[in-house]
Amino acid sequence: xxxxxxxxxxxxxxxxxxxxxxxxxxxxxxxxxxxxxxxxxxxxxxxxxxxxxxxxxxxxxxxxxxxxxxxxxxxxxxxxxxxxxxxxxxxxxxxxxxxxxxxxxxxxxxxxxxxxxxxxxxxxxxxxxxxxxxxxxxxxxxxxxxxxxxxxxxxxxxxxxxxxxxxxxxxxxxxxxxxxxxxxxxxxxxxxxxxxxxxxxxxxxxxxxxxxxxxxxxxxxxxxxxxxxxxxxxxxxxxxxxxxxxxxxxxxxxxxxxxxxxxxxxxxxxxxxxxxxxxxxxxxxxxxxxxxxxxxxxxxxxxxxxxxxxxxxxxxxxxxxxxxxxxxxxxxxxxxxxxxxxxxxxxxxxxxxxxxxxxxxxxxxxxxxxxxxxxxxxxxxxxxxxxxxxxxxxxxxxxxxxxxxxxxxxxxxxxxxxxxxxxxxxxxxxxxxxxxxxxxxxxxxxxxxxxxxxxxxxxxxxxxxxxxxxxxxxxxxxx
Amino acid sequence: xxxxxxxxxxxxxxxxxxxxxxxxxxxxxxxxxxxxxxxxxxxxxxxxxxxxxxxxxxxxxxxxxxxxxxxxxxxxxxxxxxxxxxxxxxxxxxxxxxxxxxxxxxxxxxxxxxxxxxxxxxxxxxxxxxxxxxxxxxxxxxxxxxxxxxxxxxxxxxxxxxxxxxxxxxxxxxxxxxxxxxxxxxxxxxxxxxxxxxxxxxxxxxxxxxxxxxxxxxxxxxxxxxxxxxxxxxxxxxxxxxxxxxxxxxxxxxxxxxxxxxxxxxxxxxxxxxxxxxxxxxxxxxxxxxxxxxxxxxxxxxxxxxxxxxxxxxxxxxxxxxxxxxxxxxxxxxxxxxxxxxxxxxxxxxxxxxxxxxxxxxxxxxxxxxxxxxxxxxxxxxxxxxxxxxxxxxxxxxxxxxxxxxxxxxxxxxxxxxxxxxxxxxxxxxxxx
Numbered sequence: 011x012x013x014x015x016x017x018x019x020x021x022x023x024x025x026x027x028x029x030x031x032x033x034x035x036x037x038x039x040x041x042x043x044x045x046x047x048x049x050x051x052x053x054x055x056x057x058x059x060x061x062x063x064x065x066x067x068x069x070x071x072x073x074x075x076x077x078x079x080x081x082x083x084x085x086x087x088x089x090x091x092x093x094x095x096x097x098x099x100x101x102x103x104x105x106x107x108x109x110x111x112x113x114x115x116x117x118x119x120x121x122x123x124x125x126x127x128x129x130x131x132x133x134x135x136x137x138x139x140x141x142x143x144x145x146x147x148x149x150x151x152x153x154x155x156x157x158x159x160x161x162x163x164x165x166x167x168x169x170x171x172x173x174x175x176x177x178x179x180x181x182x183x184x185x186x187x188x189x190x191x192x193x194x195x196x197x198x199x200x201x202x203x204x205x206x207x208x209x210x211x212x213x214x215x216x217x218x219x220x221x222x223x224x225x226x227x228x229x230x231x232x233x234x235x236x237x238x239x240x241x242x243x244x245x246x247x248x249x250x251x252x253x254x255x256x257x258x259x260x261x262x263x264x265x266x267x268x269x270x271x272x273x274x275x276x277x278x279x280x281x282x283x284x285x286x287x288x289x290x291x292x293x294x295x296x297x298x299x300x301x302x303x304x305x306x307x308x309x310x311x312x313x314x315x316x317x318x319x320x321x322x323x324x325x326x327x328x329x330x331x332x333x334x335x336x337x338x339x340x341x342x343x344x345x346x347x348x349x350x351x352x353x354x355x356x357x358x359x360x361x362x363x364x365x366x367x368x369x370x371x372x373x374x375x376x377x378x379x380x381x382x383x384x385x386x387x388x389x390x391x392x393x394x395x396x397x398x399x400x401x402x403x404x405x406x407x408x409x410x411x412x413x414x415x416x417x418x419x420x421x422x423x424x425x426x427x428x429x430x431x432x433x434x435x436x437x438x439x440x441x442x443x444x445x446x447x448x449x450x451x452x453x454x455x456x457x458x459x460x461x462x463x464x465x466x467x468x469x470x471x472x473x474x475x476x477x478x479x480x481x482x483x484x485x486x487x488x489x
Numbered sequence: 490x491x492x493x494x495x496x497x498x499x500x501x502x503x504x505x506x507x508x509x510x511x512x513x514x515x516x517x518x519x520x521x522x523x524x525x526x527x528x529x530x531x532x533x534x535x536x537x538x539x540x541x542x543x544x545x546x547x548x549x550x551x552x553x554x555x556x557x558x559x560x561x562x563x564x565x566x567x568x569x570x571x572x573x574x575x576x577x578x579x580x581x582x583x584x585x586x587x588x589x590x591x592x593x594x595x596x597x598x599x600x601x602x603x604x605x606x607x608x609x610x611x612x613x614x615x616x617x618x619x620x621x622x623x624x625x626x627x628x629x630x631x632x633x634x635x636x637x638x639x640x641x642x643x644x645x646x647x648x649x650x651x652x653x654x655x656x657x658x659x660x661x662x663x664x665x666x667x668x669x670x671x672x673x674x675x676x677x678x679x680x681x682x683x684x685x686x687x688x689x690x691x692x693x694x695x696x697x698x699x700x701x702x703x704x705x706x707x708x709x710x711x712x713x714x715x716x717x718x719x720x721x722x723x724x725x726x727x728x729x730x731x732x733x734x735x736x737x738x739x740x741x742x743x744x745x746x747x748x749x750x751x752x753x754x755x756x757x758x759x760x761x762x763x764x765x766x767x768x769x770x771x772x773x774x775x776x777x778x779x780x781x782x783x784x785x786x787x788x789x790x791x792x793x794x795x796x797x798x799x800x801x802x803x804x805x806x807x808x809x810x811x812x813x814x815x816x817x818x819x820x821x822x823x824x825x826x827x828x829x830x831x832x833x834x835x836x837x838x839x840x841x842x843x844x845x846x847x848x849x850x851x852x853x854x855x856x857x858x859x860x861x862x863x864x865x866x867x868x869x870x871x872x873x874x875x876x877x878x879x880x881x882x883x884x885x886x887x888x889x890x891x892x893x894x895x896x897x898x899x900x901x902x903x904x905x906x907x908x909x910x911x912x913x914x915x916x917x918x919x920x921x922x
Contacts (some may be wrong), residue, residue, distance in 0.1 A: 011658045013633035014540055072691060073851075074823030078658045079540040159823075161906035274621060276553065435902055436877025437790045438818050438827070441501070441549035442533035447542050460549055477904050478540075481820040483874035486902050 014079020021065040027059020031435035034115030038115030049119045053144065060148035064155050073159035075479055077448070085402065086267050092402035100399030107390045110134040127183040139179055142260065146174045149263035156266070162487075166252055170259035173198050178256050188425050192219050195226055198254050200233040202293040203416035205389060209381070210304045232393065234311055239423055245428025245489045247420035248472025255411060255416075257393065261450065262473060265406025266396075269450035269475065278452055282412050282469065283349070289388055290415040291353060295360050296384050299377025301368030317365065324361045327354075338426045388413060407450040411469055430463035430472065430489040438482045445476035445485060459484050492592035493517045494803065495577070497567050499598070501789055502770030503597035504528035505796030509838070510691045511558035513804045518899055519589065521579060523566040525621055532622055537650045539658045563589075570594065570745045572763040593765050595799065596742070596753055600735035600771040600787050610707030614713040615729045618652045627655070631728045634660040639849060641665075641716050642730040643702045645672050647819045649732035653694050655821050664695040664724055666702065680846040681869050684853045690873075699720070705729055706763050721734075723756050735787050737772040750774050757809040759799050769795035775810070781831050782815055790816075815867075815879040822853075827875060830867025830884040832857040842866060845890070847917045852910060853901065856918075858890035865893045873901040873910070894918045 016024070030052045037048030068076065099213035105112050117132050120140060124132035150171045157163035177198045185192055193215035203206045209232050216223040241249045245317045251258045298320070305316040314322070339347065360372055368376040397409025411418050424430055432455070439462070445455035451469045455476045458465045465485075477485040494515060496503045499522040507520050529547040536542040565579040568586070576590045602617030606609060612628040614637075614895050631637040640656045642649050645667035656663045669675055671682035672689060690696060701719045710713040715725045737752035748754045748762035752774030757766050770792035771785070778784040794812055801808045818827045832855055833842055846855045852872035858865050864887045868880060880901045883893055898911040 013635075039725050072823055075541075077539075077541040081543050082540040160904060161908075162904045165906055276551070433902075435874070436881070437794075437816070438877055440532040440789045441530045442536060443530060443542055443546045444533070444536065447546050447717065454551075456549060474904060481819040481825070482900060486874070487905060 014082045016083075017066065020043040020063055023062035023066060024058075025035070025466050026062060027056050030057075030059060031056025034119065036114055036489050037119050038113070038117075049123065053118075056144065057148055060152060063460060067152075068155040076156050077115070077479065080267075080270060086270070088271065096400055096402045099401065100395055103390075103395040105401050106134055107394060108140055113137065124183075127180070127249045128186040130186065139363070141172050142256070143179045145264045146256075146259045147171055151258075153263050153266050157478065160474075160478055162171045163444075163478065166248075166474075167263065169253045170255075170262060173254045174256050174259050186481075189219065189222070191215060192223060192226070195230075196256070197226075197229070199256070199418060200238060200250075201230060202234075202290065202297065202419065203257070204230075204254070205296070205297065205381075205384060207416075208297050208301050208304075210300065212441060213301075215306055234419075238420065239427070242420050242423040242430075243428050246428050246470070246472050246487075247417065247424045248430070248470075248487075250420055251410060251417060251471035257397070257414065258471060260398065261401075261406040261410060264452075265401050268401045268406045269473075270405070270447050271403065272450050272452035274446055274449070274452050274454050282422060282452070285412045286414070286418040286421070287349070287353060289413055291419040292380070292384055292388070293415045294357065296377055296381040298361065299364065299372060300381050302364055303377055306370060311397045318362060318403045320365050324358065324365075327357060327361070334422075334426060341426060367389060404454070405450060407452075407471070410471065411451050417469070424470070425466060425468040428461060428489070430466075430470075432458075432470065432476070433486045433488050434462050434464060435482075435486065436462065440482055442481060444479040444481065448475050448479050450475070455485070493519070493590065494593045494595065495519045495521070495589060496595045496597055497521050497577070498561070498597035498599055498770070498772075499525070499528050500531065500597060500599045500770060500792060501528070501582035502599070502792035502796045503595065504550075505793045506595060506597065506769065506800050507560050508555075508558070509797055509800030510803060511560055515803070516559070517561075517854075518562045519563060519591075521563045521565055521567055521589075523564065523582075526562060526564055527555065529621070531619070534618065534621070535655050537624060538627055538655045567598075567741055569741055570747075570766075572746060572766060575765060591765070593767070593803065596739070596761070596766065596768040596772060597770045597792075597796070598738045598741075598772045599792075601738040602731060603734045603736040603763065605733065606733055607702055607704055609707060609713075609716075611711075611729075612705050612707035612713040612729070613711050615705060615728060615731065617731050618655075619735065620646050627728075631656060631659070631661060634662075637661050637727040639664070639724075639726045640728040640730065641724055641726040642732060643716075644731065644733035645669065646676075646732060646734060647673075648735075649730070650689065650821050652730045652732055653689070654692070656730070657692060657694065659726075662695070663691075664726070665695060666697045666700055666718060668701055669701055672696065672698075674834055675836070676834055677869065678832060678838070678844055678846070678855055680844075680848070681832075681853065681855050681871065684848055684871060685821050685824065685826070688851075689821055692822045698722075702731075735771065737774070739772050739821050757801055757811075758807060758868065759795055759810055767799055771801055774834065779811065782812065786812075788817055816877060816881065816882045824871055825874065827870045827873075828867070829875070829877070829880040830857070830865075832867040832869045845918055845921065847910075847914050849910070849913075854914060856890060856893065863891065864891045865890045870892075876900040876902045885904075891922075 019187050033048060033055060034052035037052065081087045085095065113134050117134055117137050119131035120137050124130060124136045150167045154164050154167050178196045180195055182194050186194065193212045206212060216227040253264055302316050302320060307317055308314055334350065363372060364370065372380060392408045392413045397413065400408060439459040440457055441460045443456050445459060451471060451474060453470060454469050455465060472487055474487050477487060494510060494517060496507055499520050503520060507518050527548050529548065530549055531544060533547050537544055537547065565581045567577055567579045569575040576588055578586060578588050580586050602619045616626045631640060631687060642652050642665045645665055649665060653663050653665050671679055672686040674682040700722065703717045703719045705713055706715045713726060713729050714721055714784055716729060717723050725796045739749060739753055742753065749764065750840055753768035753773050754776050755761055755768050756776055759769055759773060761768050769788040775784045791812055795810060795893060798808050798810050814830055816829045841860045842857055843860045844855055844857050847853065855869045855874060857867045865883055867884060882899045894915050897914060898909065901909065
């Protein structure tokens, strides 16, 4: 047997963390026994476990790459432990999304914390938010210790921890306390990742809340149309995907041990391009449909009517596609050109469908149904159950790579209109393969590096790990 | 290109040539290799043992991408070649002997570990680190610190230090024995060698300097049990790694009539003494080495470049081999090393070559320049990444050391937010200059 095994101190802390989870679950069932202390005890044990594991793993070790034994450990090489963790995580997501009643006891455990923050009783989403934030903070600390030699890695981890705790967690809770009717709004969650931003109840919520609500709505629209393209032009999609985003935040911290599991095959790359762009079309059409239907119901209430809305969307869309074809046609491979034309035609066709039928139906299906199907299949099943539940099997960025429509938009911007690229350093590459192996997005980085070509890929989230693990200093992220 | 091209060896030189030729539409390419069916990155063997990579991940080109080309591969050992009949004979892994004719033959058989005739080499657990098979041997004899509590590595070059890192990653107590007075001071100036030495010692490597292997002693089962050094030290160990360099793997050519020296002698077009036979990679020895470069350079990129150049030549565009300014890189545990141009070790340093060394706890540079003309000759960096093209350009255009010091930051290639030391370097240079 090899000797890359968990040390006894690491085991003690692993069990401590698991005991914390057990306390939460147990307290959920026998609430009377644990009520006041269960939450504190559970969360403290979890924190002690992760922090203790971190220090027992990295304290006193010289700064450098810590990948010894990755392919020998069960958890990180799709062994039995990985499958157990995967099944448990998946089960948790299934319960969370579809059977929250089983979490009732645990949810009540979080009431004091929730009441302290927003004044409201806890919901399953509050519990999830707390655990999610805690995971990013704790595993973020672990990540920082692991990559202590790299400022780039440290800074972007401080950043995701900050955006998760402040923007995703605290601000919405505090906003709810100040103004109970305002929709729950994580300012950094941008449409189309935040696919429910333009749902009718949300729009009502924004519009009925005066200038603050309207300001938030305008900020939401500007985020997608103005802020995002500018930042992506300057920095690449990494400003969002590996510095700000919550999904990315979890993937980079709790998901870091699984980055080597991403599929690097050409087949996976082809699948990725089709899936992510079709999902983008799906969320685009359903959002347009939902807003159109909202405007149809109250045609004269807003500055924009249903038809002028459709026309502006159609014009804006054509403008973007036209710009791509006009300015960047030479950058696109043959299959990319035909895909753009095919997909754009479908979109225009569907927009026309709305316009001429004067209904919000797409092929006789009402858009709210398309939207709720999206919420079910993509928002819940894909991003949660598969995206996170399958970390130990498919890698930590499955959602970001195959599913996230936000990543799709940022990817198009990055590939076609951005200063971001990964430069390769002359002839120093020895084709060792570390860069490709540890690319969480499944990019075959080596295939570029060994041909001395810069890497400009839509999917690259700019985590910078390829550059870290390169033993010859070949790769450099630039923007 | 309708000729029948046969390549012996599918390392980086042979494989690069085969792929380039296939891309150019060569009709008949045969690739022979005894070691492995597909090209793998030899330089990354260490990462498999350490668990960073799987064996499959060592392959720089997917099998899918290989299979789209009509390259015939034969897993066999070439026994001899006969230039007068344009034919070679080989033995397959099943043991059958066969003949193969060629129009053009390319020898790309690489190197093999250079073992000297020490006593006790036949003991079990004595190995080099070069072939795929060495990895299996290592897994057999040094799977963990229980089976193999102690190991000795002989020879402190780049492969030796890699082997030490590998063994230490499995908590095996490791001793490295080197001839030099400082680690790799045969290649590094003394200040650099000392700097690296400090780093490798911090990784708990036991370093014995200025000593050599005398003999290996085995236990009753024939397994290595201890070694004896020339200075009379006895070190108990369960594994002996021998990394005293490599030499061209050309024994099978002894009877071929080709002109051989240490390697297969080739001209600037990589042609051997026979007009239809070429040699590339580690096994090729240039008759007229270029200034500041060696006749045999067993490094990754020269093999790759030779493969690329020869592919051009075969497709009718005759190009002479010119690798440009010398460069290389390596990693000693966590310490990255890059070198460009000429920074001589003490023993080879001419009177005219001046060095300027600067270091902190974890970073160092040595710049070398001509004493009288102040022309920049080369640079070694430790823990600092520099832009290859720019630094090479500086050396090619013979700018002065002062200009390099002033412009060093332009060559910055460290990750974003990394500490920049260029001001301190400049300051230190001005104080000492």
